[in-house]
Amino acid sequence: MKTVAKADDSSDALGRDNPSTGLTVRELEVRALVIQAYNAVLRRWPDPVGMRYYTDRLQSGAMSEIDVFTGLLRSEEAKLIVPAQTHGGDRPADRMAVLAGVFRAATNGELTRHYVDGIGRPHIDGLVSSALKTDFARSVLLFCSNKESTEGRVSR
Amino acid sequence: MSSRIFWLGMHKILRTTELVQLRLMGYEVFGPDYISTVYDQSADLSSQSGQESSLPEDVFRKLISFNFFYNEITEEISEILNFYFDAVIVTINPDWLLAVLEAYEGPVLYRTYGQPYSLSEHFNARGAWETMTTRENLHVIPFAAETIEHEQEWFRQLCTEPVPYQIPDDVFEFAKGRRQNAPRRSEIVVSIPNIENPYYSAAYEKFSSRFSEGYFRILGPQRRIPADPRILGEMSRADLLDRMSRASAYFYIYNDPVCYLPPIETMQLGRPVVFGPGSLLARFSNERNPGYARTDEQASALLNRLLKRDSGLAREIVAAQEPVRVRYDRAHVRPIFERVFRRLLANPARPPACEKHGNTIKVSGSDGPGDEVVVVPLHIDGLFHYVDGRPTALEGIPRVVDALVDTVISKSSAHVVVSCTHDSKPVIFDFFRAHISAGRVTIFAFNQQRDEAEAAFEKLRFVEYVSMISQNVKAYIVPHYYLFPEALLNDVPITLYLPDYFPYLMPDEVFDTSSEKDALNKQVGSELGRRATRVLTNSQFTKEYLPQTGLVPEEQGDKIVVAPLPFLGAKRASSLADYERIRLEKAVGGRPFLFYPTANRPNKKLTFFLRLLAFKRLENPELCAVLTCSLDSVPEVRTTAEDYNLTDALVMLPGSNESTMRWLYENTAALCLTSIAEGNFPPQVLEALNYGAPVVATRLPTISEVARSEVGKLLLCNPLDMGDFAEKLAFAMANRDKIIARQNELLKSMHRWNSAEAFATAVARSLPHVQFGASQ
Numbered sequence: 028m029k030t031v032a033k034a035d036d037s038s039d040a041l042g043r044d045n046p047s048t049g050l051t052v053r054e055l056e057v058r059a060l061v062i063q064a065y066n067a068v069l070r071r072w073p074d075p076v077g078m079r080y081y082t083d084r085l086q087s088g089a090m091s092e093i094d095v096f097t098g099l100l101r102s103e104e105a106k107l108i109v110p111a112q113t114h115g116g117d118r119p120a121d122r123m124a125v126l127a128g129v130f131r132a133a134t135n136g137e138l139t140r141h142y143v144d145g146i147g148r149p150h151i152d153g154l155v156s157s158a159l160k161t162d163f164a165r166s167v168l169l170f171c172s173n174k175e176s177t178e179g180r181v182s183r
Numbered sequence: 184m185s186s187r188i189f190w191l192g193m194h195k196i197l198r199t200t201e202l203v204q205l206r207l208m209g210y211e212v213f214g215p216d217y218i219s220t221v222y223d224q225s226a227d228l229s230s231q232s233g234q235e236s237s238l239p240e241d242v243f244r245k246l247i248s249f250n251f252f253y254n255e256i257t258e259e260i261s262e263i264l265n266f267y268f269d270a271v272i273v274t275i276n277p278d279w280l281l282a283v284l285e286a287y288e289g290p291v292l293y294r295t296y297g298q299p300y301s302l303s304e305h306f307n308a309r310g311a312w313e314t315m316t317t318r319e320n321l322h323v324i325p326f327a328a329e330t331i332e333h334e335q336e337w338f339r340q341l342c343t344e345p346v347p348y349q350i351p352d353d354v355f356e357f358a359k360g361r362r363q364n365a366p367r368r369s370e371i372v373v374s375i376p377n378i379e380n381p382y383y384s385a386a387y388e389k390f391s392s393r394f395s396e397g398y399f400r401i402l403g404p405q406r407r408i409p410a411d412p413r414i415l416g417e418m419s420r421a422d423l424l425d426r427m428s429r430a431s432a433y434f435y436i437y438n439d440p441v442c443y444l445p446p447i448e449t450m451q452l453g454r455p456v457v458f459g460p461g462s463l464l465a466r467f468s469n470e471r472n473p474g475y476a477r478t479d480e481q482a483s484a485l486l487n488r489l490l491k492r493d494s495g496l497a498r499e500i501v502a503a504q505e506p507v508r509v510r511y512d513r514a515h516v517r518p519i520f521e522r523v524f525r526r527l528l529a530n531p532a533r534p535p536a537c538e539k540h541g542n543t544i545k546v547s548g549s550d551g552p553g554d555e556v557v558v559v560p561l562h563i564d565g566l567f568h569y570v571d572g573r574p575t576a577l578e579g580i581p582r583v584v585d586a587l588v589d590t591v592i593s594k595s596s597a598h599v600v601v602s603c604t605h606d607s608k609p610v611i612f613d614f615f616r617a618h619i620s621a622g623r624v625t626i627f628a629f630n631q632q633r634d635e636a637e638a639a640f641e642k643l644r645f646v647e648y649v650s651m652i653s654q655n656v657k658a659y660i661v662p663h664y665y666l667f668p669e670a671l672l673n674d675v676p677i678t679l680y681l682p683d684y685f686p687y688l689m690p691d692e693v694f695d696t697s698s699e700k701d702a703l704n705k706q707v708g709s710e711l712g713r714r715a716t717r718v719l720t721n722s723q724f725t726k727e728y729l730p731q732t733g734l735v736p737e738e739q740g741d742k743i744v745v746a747p748l749p750f751l752g753a754k755r756a757s758s759l760a761d762y763e764r765i766r767l768e769k770a771v772g773g774r775p776f777l778f779y780p781t782a783n784r785p786n787k788k789l790t791f792f793l794r795l796l797a798f799k800r801l802e803n804p805e806l807c808a809v810l811t812c813s814l815d816s817v818p819e820v821r822t823t824a825e826d827y828n829l830t831d832a833l834v835m836l837p838g839s840n841e842s843t844m845r846w847l848y849e850n851t852a853a854l855c856l857t858s859i860a861e862g863n864f865p866p867q868v869l870e871a872l873n874y875g876a877p878v879v880a881t882r883l884p885t886i887s888e889v890a891r892s893e894v895g896k897l898l899l900c901n902p903l904d905m906g907d908f909a910e911k912l913a914f915a916m917a918n919r920d921k922i923i924a925r926q927n928e929l930l931k932s933m934h935r936w937n938s939a940e941a942f943a944t945a946v947a948r949s950l951p952h953v954q955f956g957a958s959q
Contacts (some may be wrong), residue, residue: 163639164707167668171673171710 057085060092068099186210186528187237189264191251191283192294193217194272195227196351196444200275201294201520208521210528211237213268219252223406224377249846250280256286265289270528277305281314289322290531292524296348297326297441297463299382301608303335303572309601310631312609315341316536322527327510329466330441332760335572336613338426340536348515354448357424369398371486372430374445376403378414390436392590393479398435398490402445425766428452432489432497434482438462440512450508455500457485466762467507474500496526505869513787537612537619542627542644544612549622552652555597557953558659558675559584561603562645568609570573570840571763572683574614575755577838578780578811582751582866583680584662588615589754590946591627592623595955598659602627602645627811642669649673657952661715664708664734669712670959679715680948683725685786687732692785708734709774718743719949721863722885747937750873756841767846770834775916776807778851778876780844780867781822782810786860790823791903795857797827798909798928807832811839811845848874853915856880859902864889868897869937872930877915877922878907889936896929898922 052126061081069166073081081098083088090098190202190212198214198316205212213236217226221665232247242263249260262273264283273280280293294519295302306315314336323341325331326348329510331339349637378387387401387409396724397413397837404417416428427433434447435442435458442463444457457474458464459482465475473496476482510517534547545551566581567574570666579886591597603611609833618624628647632638641721646669656675661667664681665915686694686701695701712718712734720726723745760768777796781787789810796808824833836843848854854871856878864885871878880886882899898915900907915922919952947955 037386091644091647092641097640164665164668164703166639167340167671168706168710171671 054082054086057082060085062094064092064095064099068096068105069102186268186269187405188212188528189268189271189287190214190274191271191279193223193226193252194275195225196349198227199351200349202704202756204517204520205272208525211235213238213243213246215249215251217252218248218250219254220414221253222377222393222406223379224406234754242267254282254825260448261286264296264322270333270531277302280307281306281311284314290527291318292323292527292531293321293323294346295323295325295330295388297330297577299439299441299717301335301572303334303338303568306338307335307606307609307714312337312612313539316612317539318536319533320533321535323745324523324527327463327467329463329956334571334610335569336419336574336616337536337609339572343523343527346520347510347516349520350444350448350451352513353420354424355513357421358452361428361461362426364665365425365590367431367492368426368429369490369912370400370430371429371432371434371490371656372400372402372449373396373412374402374443375436377405378409379406386437390703394434394483395669400426400430402755416654418574420929423952424452429452430454432486432500434486435459435462435464438908440903442467444511447508447511450501450504451512453501455489455750456504457482457932461762464507464754468503469761470502472503474504477748494838505768514596522727526885539628542648543610544628545624546619546622548905551625552655554599555595555657555953556652557591557597557599557950558649558656558657559588559599559644560602560659560670561607561611561660561662562604562642563663564604564607567607568838568842569610569613570838571760573840574610574616575765575838575840576614578866579782580662580680580682582940583748584637584660584680585614585627585754586749586751586942587660587662587680587946588624590943591950591953592618594943594947597953599624600627600652602624602629604629605631612871637911643670649675657954658716658950660719660950663709664711665704666708668711671707671714676716676952677711677714678717679708679711679723681712681729681734681861682721683783684729684732684734685860685862687728688860689786694785705733706861710872712736713739716742717947717949721746721748722888724884724888725952726861729909742902743883744945744949746942746949748863748866748869749937749939749942750869752841752870753873754841758847759842759846760859763843764846767843769806770836771809771850774805774807775803775852775910776809776834776850777855778809778847778855779857780809780811780839780847781818781856781858783814785817786858788857788859788903789814789817789820791856791905792857793820793823793827793829795908795912796832797829797853798905800832806852807834809834809851810835813837844870845874848876851875852875852919853879854873855908857903858883859887869933872926872933875923875926877919878926879911879915889933891932893929893932896925 034102051183061078064081065071065077081090081095085092086094188205188210190205192202192214194200202212202214214644216231217228236243238246245260245263262942266288268289270292271283271287272292272294273283274294280291283291306312320340322343323338324343324879325345328345367528373390374381375387375390379381391411392900399413402415402423405414408414409414414629418426425450433446433454433456435456438459438461442801446464451525453476456464457476459476468475470477470554474485476485485496491936502913526532530550535546538547543551561584565577567576569575588599591599599613599618603613603626605628608626611626612619615624619626627645629641632641649659650673653673659670659673659675659677660680661670661677662680664679664684670677678861686692686705693701695704713736718729718735720729720743726743726745729735729738729743735743779792783789789812792808796806800804800806814824824830836847839847846934848871854867854876856865856867858865858882861883862885865880865883868878868880877898879898881899881902886897886899887894898911901912947953
């Protein structure tokens with residue numbers, strides 16, 4: 028597997044404390060996915076224990092990318108952040124925001140590539156805010172149109 | 184050394200029959216004490232601590248003091264069961280079985296005796312389907328083939344040959360020793376034990392409301408006796424047997440498909456038993472049995488004759504019930520019991536029905552998806568359902584999916600993956616059982632979902648799975664234009680099945696919950712239509728208008744493939760069982776009926792159908808109609824039925840299976856198809872032609888397109904023309920044979936045009952990346 032040097036501006040969770048360690052592309056992708064999942068669900072950076080827990084399982088194949096999102100979403104911490112069902116139906120909408128991230132993870136790890144390649148967050152914010160107001164079919168259509176426009180930009 | 188068996192039971196008769204016989208066969212059998220607080224009138228409450236056992240004393244003590252009934256099995260007890268026992272036999276209760284399956288890993292034999300509900304439905308409701316179908320060495324031993332007829336296929340596959348059960352030995356002893364000339368009592372005995380129990384309480388109330396005569400004697404132990412002098416309550420076995428042997432008759436009052444032992448004991452004692460429809464006794468014999476009473480009045484008449492010492496009738500009934508008595512006779516039962524139990528206990532090995540890996544379910548030992556995979560998403564509840572335990576496809580798209588999967592399996596070597604919801608796992612498994620067993624179909628089963636977000640996660644999990652095998656996915660058949668938007672998230676060749684698009688044909692109607700939802704549905708359909716490699720439809724008519732709907736880009740019209748539907752019902756239609764036929768005849772009540780099997784959609788014009796029925800009933804008040812839909816999905820249909828006072832003239836049979844459909848076609852006065860728009864040659868017309876039902880239908884372009892020059896052989900009417908329909912219905916009903924002969928001429932041509940081969944050829948064109956002609 029191709030090995031790349033760890034980027035200088037990587038966070039602790041990406042292994043900055045050990046600059047001599049080379050990480051494979053897959054390892055970078057896995058770490059980026061965990062960071063993305065934590066930010067989407069818990070709105071914070073992963074702690075080292077959480078990072079290790081999920082990266083180990085992702086790398087061993089014991090968990091899929093979606094399992095990471097699902098696991099975080101079902102955590103006690105997520106319950107504190109995501110309002111209860113009784114609060115005017117916000118919970119499904121918040122979950123839709125997470126879904127937007129999952130679409131990306133599920134479809135060829137597109138978002139993780141954004142992190143790895145340092146492209147940033149080109150259209151995720153718009154996708155999330157739209158997903159908040161929409162249902163599954165609309166989210167899919169939105170994802171498809173965003174995907175197409177991104178691909179168009181890249182190819183240009 | 185003999186095997187050591189754990190026997191989970193408490194029934195006072197089984198402890199004297201089957202438990203004893205197992206010990207006589209040389210097995211060491213441990214039977215626990217019944218120490219549950221749940222009252223059961225059949226439970227033997229005596230202590231079992233005196234039973235012989237080679238178990239260490241402390242283990243024996245732990246087992247005998249543990250409550251195994253309606254209770255979870257603890258880890259410690261579970262370890263004991265696994266360490267000390269070679270097999271577990273569970274009797275009667277499905278929940279006891281589930282507790283054992285949870286705790287014990289070895290062979291489990293589940294002995295059933297008939298209960299008033301479906302065991303498979305009960306297990307499905309408990310979420311136990313997976314536990315049972317993926318379990319090794321699990322055997323169900325029913326006591327009669329008739330008691331599993333209604334069970335679902337997966338459950339019946341777990342069943343061994345039936346092993347009858349026997350009435351207790353004391354009945355035989357009593358029969359031998361009693362005085363032949365003991366005076367008869369002028370009373371009729373019935374059994375209703377434990378009237379506090381909801382089941383028996385309902386039975387008691389029903390019985391009392393219909394049979395108030397004082398000559399009845401109600402047998403069975405009671406906890407608290409209601410104020411009814413006919414209830415005798417608990418009595419000694421000797422008194423009970425004496426009462427039964429001297430009664431004028433025994434009346435079996437239950438109609439559900441189980442049977443308790445008292446009527447059989449009465450038969451062994453030589454007294455006549457009277458019984459009603461639906462009961463297991465009725466199914467053991469038949470309607471011509473002299474003890475059979477079709478109605479309460481007939482039962483009263485028979486019982487009165489027996490009370491008045493009609494010895495001829497009594498002899499006739501006793502002679503006719505002999506084959507039933509023999510079923511439970513120990514001389515008949517014991518050899519079968521010994522043979523089957525010895526075989527199962529010596530060699531309990533049995534592979535599980537299927538294996539589950541992650542979300543996928545396939546037959547044990549098969550390879551699963553290989554190099555060439557066709558994906559068919561079916562993860563919507565309600566597409567398939569059970570009718571009397573038989574898996575059945577809803578009319579419309581699911582039946583076509585059935586034909587598509589058959590075609591792919593028979594004409595290519597591709598493997599098919601079908602998805603399903605958590606709740607539809609059992610029915611999807613049974614529906615595609617033949618293909619799954621052949622290792623050609625794998626199921627991707629969704630997990631349970633508690634809200635919309637979790638439902639979306641599950642869909643994404645499926646997306647991820649298809650992504651994983653995307654290199655091998657040669658076709659993704661999307662069977663509906665908006666129900667599976669997640670298909671857009673995979674980069675695989677899509678074939679969209681699009682038999683019609685009614686919002687284009689009827690722009691003023693709302694088809695989903697709102698016009699906004701219709702618009703969103705169209706967006707999904709358009710995206711799928713644009714992305715699809717091929718669009719599969721069933722008529723040239725639909726192919727021509729689809730590019731104008733926006734669902735298929737105008738410049739891509741040549742990717743639409745027309746596959747005329749073959750006759751779909753034949754494969755799964757068989758003759759009706761007697762009980763099904765009787766039920767249908769009762770529902771229709773011997774009246775002539777019009778038939779229109781269809782969903783209630785705006786294009787079907789069921790309001791017109793109902794007005795037409797009301798009009799025809801003016802001249803023929805007996806005429807009724809059989810429909811297979813709900814009247815409520817188009818609001819004005821329900822009100823029309825009420826306005827025209829048609830409630831009693833409508834027989835609603837939603838979710839009928841193919842065999843029922845066949846009977847309805849064969850017996851209808853006419854198929855009356857009032858739809859004003861169809862995407863293809865209506866399958867109902869093709870079925871009516873095949874089953875010999877006169878057809879009166881709207882003159883639809885999709886009918887003319889297929890029937891071509893022979894279209895005149897059908898009675899076709901102007902759309903929504905009451906006079907035209909009324910006149911042609913009258914003609915069809917008066918000239919049935921002539922009409923059918925004329926239709927048969929058309930049918931010959933239809934066999935050519937709408938053959939399974941023509942369908943398969945077109946399907947192959949719609950799946951360009953799948954290699955056809957390489958069937959295995």
